[in-house]
Amino acid sequence: MASLLPIRLARFRLSSVTPATAGWQSSRRALSDGVVTKDKILAIRKATGLGLDKCRKALLEKNGSVEEAITWVRDQAREKGWQAMQVRGDQQTSHGLLGLCLERSQGRSLAAVLELNCETDFVARTDDFRALLSNMTESVFQHGKSSELGSSSSNQFHLKTLDGDQLKELPGSGSRSVGEDLAEAVGRVGERLSLRRGVLLSAPYLGSYVHSAAGSTTSPSSPVLAGSYCALAEVQPRDDVTDMEKVSTQLCQHIVGLGVTSPHVLDVTGPQQRPFDTETMKKTNAELLSQAFVMDESLTVDGVLNNAKIDLGYFHRFVLGQ
Numbered sequence: 073m074a075s076l077l078p079i080r081l082a083r084f085r086l087s088s089v090t091p092a093t094a095g096w097q098s099s100r101r102a103l104s105d106g107v108v109t110k111d112k113i114l115a116i117r118k119a120t121g122l123g124l125d126k127c128r129k130a131l132l133e134k135n136g137s138v139e140e141a142i143t144w145v146r147d148q149a150r151e152k153g154w155q156a157m158q159v160r161g162d163q164q165t166s167h168g169l170l171g172l173c174l175e176r177s178q179g180r181s182l183a184a185v186l187e188l189n190c191e192t193d194f195v196a197r198t199d200d201f202r203a204l205l206s207n208m209t210e211s212v213f214q215h216g217k218s219s220e221l222g223s224s225s226s227n228q229f230h231l232k233t234l235d236g237d238q239l240k241e242l243p244g245s246g247s248r249s250v251g252e253d254l255a256e257a258v259g260r261v262g263e264r265l266s267l268r269r270g271v272l273l274s275a276p277y278l279g280s281y282v283h284s285a286a287g288s289t290t291s292p293s294s295p296v297l298a299g300s301y302c303a304l305a306e307v308q309p310r311d312d313v314t315d316m317e318k319v320s321t322q323l324c325q326h327i328v329g330l331g332v333t334s335p336h337v338l339d340v341t342g343p344q345q346r347p348f349d350t351e352t353m354k355k356t357n358a359e360l361l362s363q364a365f366v367m368d369e370s371l372t373v374d375g376v377l378n379n380a381k382i383d384l385g386y387f388h389r390f391v392l393g394q
Contacts, residue, residue, distance in 0.1 A: 107136035116141055120260075165189035165266045167196045169298045170390055171209030174280050175217075181278035182222055183304055184213035185390055186239070187268040195261050204257050206296040208267070211242045211250055216272035220343075227276055229306055229386055232343040234270035268393075271338065275385070276348075279305040279320020283328050300392040303327040306385035307377075308348050319380045326366040326373065327389050334388045335359070353385045360387070 108131045116127040119142050130141035168189035175182050186209040190196050212234065216222055221230045234242075240251030248256075250267070258265050284299030303324035309316060326332070335356050354361065361374035361384070368376070377384055 107131060112136065112138050112141075165191055165264055166393055167191065167193045168268075168392060169196055169202070169205050169284075170282070170300065170302045170392055171205045172280060172282050172297045172299075172302050172304075173209045173213040173295055174278065174304075175213070175295070176277070179276060180223075181273075181275055182213070182216055183273045183278050183280065184209055184216055185271040185273075185302060185304070186212050187270075187390070187392065189266045189268055189393075190261070191263040195263060198261070200257070200260065202298055204253070204265075205298055206294040207245060207253065208239070208250055209296045210294075211244055212239065212270045212272065215242050216274065219272075221272050221274040223274075228345050228347050230272075230274040230343060230345050231338070231386070232272040233338055234272070236267040236269070239267045239270050271388075271390075273304055273306075273386075275306040277307055277309070277316060277320070279307055279317070279324050281321055281324035281328055283325075301328045302390040303387065304390075305387040306348075308350070308383045308385060310381040310383060313381055315380060316382065319376065319382055322365075322367050323373070323377075323384070324387075326363075327360070327387060329366050330363065332360050332363070332387075332389055336386050336388060338388065348383075348385055350383050353383065357384050357387070360384070 108128055112131055113124055113127045115138050116130055117124060120127070127141070130144055131138070134140040134144055166189070168187065171184075171186045171188065173184045186205065188201075188205045188208060190201060195201050215234075216232070219232075221232060240249060240254065242250045244250040244253040254265055254267065281303050282297040282299040283301040305320055305324050305327065307316065307320045307323070313319075327334075361372065361377070363373050365371045365373050365376045371379075373384075
């Protein structure tokens with residue numbers, strides 16, 4: 073009986089090495105060999121936004137190469153995202169955010185508005201979602217900047233709209249398209265995301281306002297503002313005006329706050345281009361101009377603009393989901 077004891081102990085040691093303990097021992101060896109380090113894990117996390125466990129798994133899969141691990145993680149996320157988009161294709165994406173990127177340079181304004189939707193408000197509030205919105209809104213802005221809308225020599229108003237399929241074809245992060253970035257994000261967050269629309273506007277001067285209860289900036293370093301409501305207004309000075317930004321911003325706040333419906337149509341069939349016609353715009357915008365100004369109800373909107381020597385052209389109020 074005593075002679076069988078060493079054999080039984082040996083069998084116990086072998087049986088105690090389960091797949092879980094084997095994986096743990098493999099991870100210990102990887103840590104001791106420098107394949108997996110804290111700095112490498114954090115580098116992958118910063119680049120992809122994934123959890124620490126997934127970053128560690130990627131390093132093990134690619135034998136400690138950060139670059140290969142990032143590529144592998146993104147490929148896996150995109151593949152998972154494409155599959156999820158097929159499976160969850162009938163899920164409603166009624167939540168999300170509007171992104172606005174506006175630049176005023178050399179006497180001309182260029183604005184890009186993008187609506188990115190998701191299934192739940194929880195995802196819409198995450199830093200990952202806001203970063204994705206920021207990157208995609210900047211992609212739309214760069215598309216406009218490289219087109220006729222970005223021409224600083226034109227004094228005309230330009231408007232161009234992009235649907236979801238057109239947005240997905242735009243260049244995204246690195247060598248990927250916006251559509252590939254979207255699929256990768258779906259693989260990360262685990263729910264359906266969609267691009268509702270993109271709008272590009274260019275004019276000599278555009279006023280803007282974005283309203284959000286959760287804070288409007290997507291990140292401290294990003295030029296993109298995010299919210300559920302956004303307004304843009306084309307304004308034209310009659311003379312030298314010093315408070316153009318202040319008045320145009322307050323006008324956009326009025327448009328958002330009072331829910332003003334724009335008489336101007338967002339054309340989805342092709343780009344619009346036109347010169348500024350003061351009399352035509354006064355007739356088109358008559359309903360807005362006759363309203364009591366939200367900042368000072370003793371004045372009408374028309375009275376405020378006349379005092380500031382500013383004329384109003386195109387304006388539009390963007391609402392999430394509409």
